[in-house]
């Protein structure tokens with residue numbers, strides 16, 4: 001999170017501004033709401049402010065290091081293992097023991113922090129619910145703060161929701177999933193509360209220091225805070241031991257964030273025209289670089305005594321077509337079977353309807369054991385090399401690939417701009433990570449004028465072609481969603497943002513950084529209880 005906090009004053013000097021009771025130096029420019037004020041209490045703001053004051057410079061430095069690494073890759077460098085930390089990779093050490101309460105994580109459901117979905121997810125039968133403030137959320141002030149209110153009610157066990165249209169009341173079951181929370185990354189600053197806002201091993205050290213300070217401030221035992229780190233950038237795969245080492249007292253494993261990982265492959269190699277990706281649909285876990293990433297992650301986690309979590313299959317239930325639904329479920333099961341046989345200890349589900357089949361696959365293969373940490377060491381993966389992890393994915397590039405990227409990118413962005421961070425599109429789950437792949441792939445193909453040779457057309461991608469594709473795909477979207485929804489929605493704005501990002505000479509770091517400016521709403525200065 002990024003809070004803009006300047007200087008510290010004693011509790012006596014705290015003041016009430018615009019409804020929120022603010023410590024000196026803290027300013028909130030998001031709308032006031034009585035419910036939000038119960039979250040943004042003076043004590044809570046002081047807690048965050050103190051963390052921010054202590055760590056902001058470390059975080060800034062970490063972000064500078066990311067920029068330096070980007071410049072190195074743009075000059076032709078490749079990410080790889082760091083010789084200076086060989087002793088960490090080769091050393092014999094383990095992380096703190098897995099807490100019994102979260103030993104069994106065979107199926108974790110993820111989802112945005114909407115009230116009804118939180119209740120559904122906690123009741124879903126999954127072992128864990130990962131409440132997502134990142135890829136599945138459009139981070140408007142309203143969404144963020146409502147999400148915090150909802151989570152507090154969930155933790156208190158009082159959360160309920162009345163669906164008036166269906167006259168249905170949602171409440172928690174007696175048995176619920178364990179609640180995990182994913183905050184958004186340090187690269188996405190918050191614009192409503194003022195906080196300014198390396199190597200990944202070093203970033204992990206900052207997180208570890210944040211956890212330790214937070215534990216001390218909250219008066220809870222060291223190691224009470226536990227984190228699963230998603231390995232979802234290409235450079236991070238070379239630093240998995242280092243990340244676990246830094247977090248060894250606070251870790252409960254690593255997760256294959258496969259969609260952002262693919263996005264990161266393109267981003268890392270944005271200046272390497274010899275490493276262009278085939279169509280997005282062809283970059284799956286069977287590609288050598290993806291399989292190597294998953295295998296090495298399992299070996300690394302199990303060597304250090306923590307969970308190796310799998311990733312998200314994109315398929316979701318298809319209600320109106322039993323044949324297509326069956327095929328989608330088979331794909332999910334196949335993906336999960338690969339994960340459990342490879343040694344993963346659990347995995348993610350995007351939808352409650354996927355939990356029974358995924359649970360069955362993991363249970364059939366793991367039996368009563370909560371995990372495979374001690375039984376699937378994957379020593380064979382110790383031979384995985386930098387070349388394995390960087391191998392260029394195989395496949396073809398097609399006109400349909402370009403069209404689909406465009407259609408999906410624009411529709412996702414249109415949803416995001418209106419407050420929805422994960423959507424079903426063409427029977428797949430789309431969120432910020434999957435949309436990023438569509439965007440950067442279009443950018444890459446345009447930048448290097450690739451030939452779309454996979455469907456026999458043999459045309460080169462250029463601005464003219466892309467302009468026509470955007471035009472035609474907008475017409476198709478209008479037909480698919482209907483004139484009324486198209487007119488009321490944010491499709492035109494989404495088209496503008498997406499087109500600019502695909503055609504810009506220098507790749508934007510994130511789709512949502514630019515789009516964020518369109519959803520920030522600052523209350524007028526000095527206003528109260530708007």
Ligand SMILES: CC(=O)SCCNC(=O)CCNC(=O)[C@H](O)C(C)(C)COP(=O)(O)OP(=O)(O)OC[C@H]1O[C@@H](n2cnc3c(N)ncnc32)[C@H](O)[C@@H]1OP(=O)(O)O
Nearest residue numbers: 110111117120121135136259312350351422423424429433
């Ligand atoms: C790359 C990554 O980072 S993955 C992690 C981030 N992404 C996610 O978490 C995506 C989570 N999934 C979702 O948001 C949704 O499943 C979508 C958008 C893909 C599909 O949503 P919908 O089209 O609404 O699904 P559908 O209509 O089939 O939902 C049926 C019911 O299941 C609920 N549901 C669907 N997905 C979820 C979920 N992930 N968590 C909780 N409840 C859910 C719906 O709320 C609905 O409940 P209801 O019957 O009580 O009204």
Ligand SMILES: O=CC(=O)O
Nearest residue numbers: 257258259260433
């Ligand atoms: O966050 C998960 C991903 O796949 O990206």
Ligand SMILES: [Mg+2]
Nearest residue numbers: 135257260433
């Ligand atoms: Mg991600």
